[in-house]
Amino acid sequence: MAEPEDADTIAAIATADGRAGIGILRLSGPAALGIAERLAGRRLKPRHAHHCHIRDRTGEILDDAIVIAFPAPRSFTGEDVVEIQGHGSPIVLQQILRTAVDEGARLARPGEFSERAYLNDRIDLAQAEAIADLIAAGTxxxxxxxxxxxxxxxxxxxxxxxxxxxxxxxxxxxxxxxxxxxxxxxxxxxxxxxxxxxxxxxxxxxxxxxxxxLLSSGITLVLAGAPNAGKSSLMNALARRDTAIVTEIPGTTRDVLRERIDLDGLPVQLTDTAGLRESTDPVEAEGVRRARAEIDRADCLLFLVDATASESWPLTRDQVAAGVGASLPASVILVRTKIDLLAAATPVTGFTELPAVAISALTGLGLDELKQLIRRQVGFAADAQSTFTxxxxxxxxxxxxxxxxxxxxxxxxxxxxxxxxxxxxxxxxxxxxxxxxxxxxxxxxxxxxxxxxxxx
Ligand SMILES: Nc1nc2c(ncn2[C@@H]2O[C@H](COP(=O)(O)OP(=O)(O)OP(=O)(O)O)[C@@H](O)[C@H]2O)c(=O)[nH]1
Ligand SMILES: [Mg+2]
Structure with missing residues (x-):
């Protein structure tokens, strides 16, 4: 196991880039206390919130801040750590960071605070990874x-x-x-x-x-099918927002559109694609090429078939593969769309090779069933409550x-x-x-x- 480079004191802005009420700069390493005391112009008591002016090397006041020192080993990294809680101005925070570097700190690499916490046995490797997963959590x-x-x-x-x-x-x-x-x-x-x-x-x-x-990485779910099958309508219904343009003209969607949704705890990246057909229009052809590339990368494919169109139903996996013209992910779900337009409820699921569901994006019929099917197909259990990432x-x-x-x-x-x-x-x-x-x-x-x- 590598030892921390103990001569180094690292510094970084710990809060997100952008304007906010408060922004926090964090220092860790043997020189952290000394550097922070020079910036704050006073001695720092352990774990005490000091209200002070932060000055640059010329004595100019950069910010009015709360400074807290956490001496080793009772700190996040196990080293001396100081947090400077200033105003959330990117400009001011950069100035404080630059001054900290002038005083002997170096810019931290991504994840370096967590890495040090691990190297100093404050957390183990899986816990260090969980920090990143917590920050990136989608649901x-x-x-x-x-x-x-x-x-x-x-x-x-x-x-x-x-x-x-x-x-x-x-x-x-x-x-x-x-x-x-x-x-x-x-x-x-x-x-x-x-x-x-x-x-x-x-x-x-x-x-x-x-x-x-599954919980931490989520899945990518691609909507594909013939032009006008109802892909964009389903995308909007699942995302509960008007992301994609819907018209009665086949070939409306050309670009790949993405939405992040929370499918009862499962983070899903929803991808709407251009309707699959051979086209001489170079723009549409490029859209179809991109649609196929998305299907190639998908964890789960929803293949949509318009219930009012005279297409064979249900399709086999081979038929879907032929229609798509790309390699299919392990999970493929057949979706029969626009069933509100059918005079009578026709049997849709029945026995088919692929799991199938009938929906109406207009009335919302079948959407819950579809969501359940997606979760089941990718193997996401119902009680995410007891799960760790x-x-x-x-x-x-x-x-x-x-x-x-x-x-x-x-x-x-x-x-x-x-x-x-x-x-x-x-x-x-x-x-x-x-x-x-x-x-x-x-x-x-x-x-x-x-x-x-x-x-x-
Ligand atoms: N009645 C009814 N109409 C629907 C439903 N879903 C879609 N439509 C209509 O079908 C047409 C095509 O819908 P879109 O969602 O744009 O279809 P698409 O698959 O995205 O089409 P392209 O982007 O052209 O490939 C539109 O006129 C929609 O209003 C539905 O559940 N019920
Ligand atoms: Mg569309």
């Missing part, structure tokens, strides 16, 4: 989930798994170290059962983390850990060789450790030592 549920991760909910579950792996390793290594024991630890089936149970637990965490990834990196590590457990089980069953099982388990532990920031093997040795009485 209330995502924000709640990120906060739960930041508070250590996800890390705790990973640590629990790591504990069990460690116990298993201790067990296996002991069996190898004391081969003259009466009981053959490895052959009695107990260890196999325990590895299986651990794999089940890991699978449960993997499922929850999968929800967490996670990242693709975490899923990858969890998958590798699961593979490692399977490998350990296979090794055990095939060979019963303790050293090979121990090596598999070591890898499982390392993969889990990647999620929270590694636990060194020295620490593991300490654990083994502490839990076993060697003199026995």
């Amino acid at each position: 209330e549920a995502a924000a709640r989930g990120a906060l739960r991760s930041l508070q250590g909910e996800f890390s705790r579950q990973i640590h629990d798994l790591m504990e069990v792996v460690t116990t298993l390793r201790v067990y296996v290594e002991a069996a190898m170290d004391f081969p003259d024991e009466d009981v053959d630890f490895l052959a009695d089936g107990d260890i196999e059962e325990r590895i299986s149970a651990l794999r089940d637990d890991l699978e449960a965490v993997r499922r929850a983390a999968g929800q967490g990834v 996670a990242r693709a990196r975490h899923l990858h590590a969890l998958d590798q850990a699961a593979h490692g457990l399977t490998a350990a089980l296979n090794t055990l069953r095939a060979t019963g060789a303790g050293d090979l099982v121990a090596e598999d388990l070591r890898l499982v532990h390392d993969h889990l450790g990647e999620i929270v920031g590694a636990m060194s093997s020295d620490a593991l040795l300490g654990r083994i030592f502490a839990s076993f009485c060697i003199g026995k």
Whole structure:
């Protein structure tokens, strides 16, 4: 693990760029206190709000501010930290920042405060990532989930798994170290059962983390179909605003239009596209090309078919692929539009290869059903309440850990060789450790030592 560059004191404007009532500049590092005291022209008491003038090096007053010092180690980064809470003027904040740099600070890199908090063991890696996810949260549920991760909910579950792996390793290594024991630890089936149970637990965490990834990254949902199918109308109905132009002229939408919506907790980027057809109009043709590029990148495709048009229904996946002329995402939903225009309710869903729903963007009929279908198709569970946020990196590590457990089980069953099982388990532990920031093997040795009485 890299050590923080401890000679450096970093500075950055911590609040968003733009005009606001208050803007905050943050300093962290060994020179933070000294720099802030020169700017404030006074000594700073720990964790005390000082009202003072901030001056540049010529003595000119830059701002009237509240300055608070958080000496190490009881600070966010674990280093000396000072917050200067000035007026939220980008110009003034830049002047204060420049003066802090003149006094010896350097501009912080993105995420460097969180990085230092991690390097100084104030938070683990998954928690550091949760800070970024909290800030970027697209829905209330995502924000709640990120906060739960930041508070250590996800890390705790990973640590629990790591504990069990460690116990298993201790067990296996002991069996190898004391081969003259009466009981053959490895052959009695107990260890196999325990590895299986651990794999089940890991699978449960993997499922929850999968929800967490959906919660923090959301999905991209693309609306596609023939011209006039009702794509823009559905976009406006789902976004509850008049984003896209709707007319009865086929080929109205040409550009790709985007809206962010909250689908009962699931952050969704909704994308409206040009109606798919061959066109000699270069503008429309470019729109169709872009529509296909969006479909290529989508997590979920809604393929719209006008119920009043004489098109075959329902379509198979191959038929949709042919109509779209692009590779389809795993989730494709057929949407039959404008059903308010049908004289009688015709059976729409029935048995089809693809999930299907009938809607009217005009009356709102079927929209709730559509939303539910989208959530189900992308695998977003209804109770986002209990979910923490996670990242693709975490899923990858969890998958590798699961593979490692399977490998350990296979090794055990095939060979019963303790050293090979121990090596598999070591890898499982390392993969889990990647999620929270590694636990060194020295620490593991300490654990083994502490839990076993060697003199026995
Ligand atoms: N009655 C009824 N009309 C609808 C409904 N949805 C769309 N329409 C009408 O169908 C026409 C085309 O709708 P749009 O939403 O512009 O269709 P589009 O798929 O975006 O069309 P392009 O952008 O040209 O590809 C408009 O006249 C809409 O008013 C609906 O649910 N009910
Ligand atoms: Mg349109």
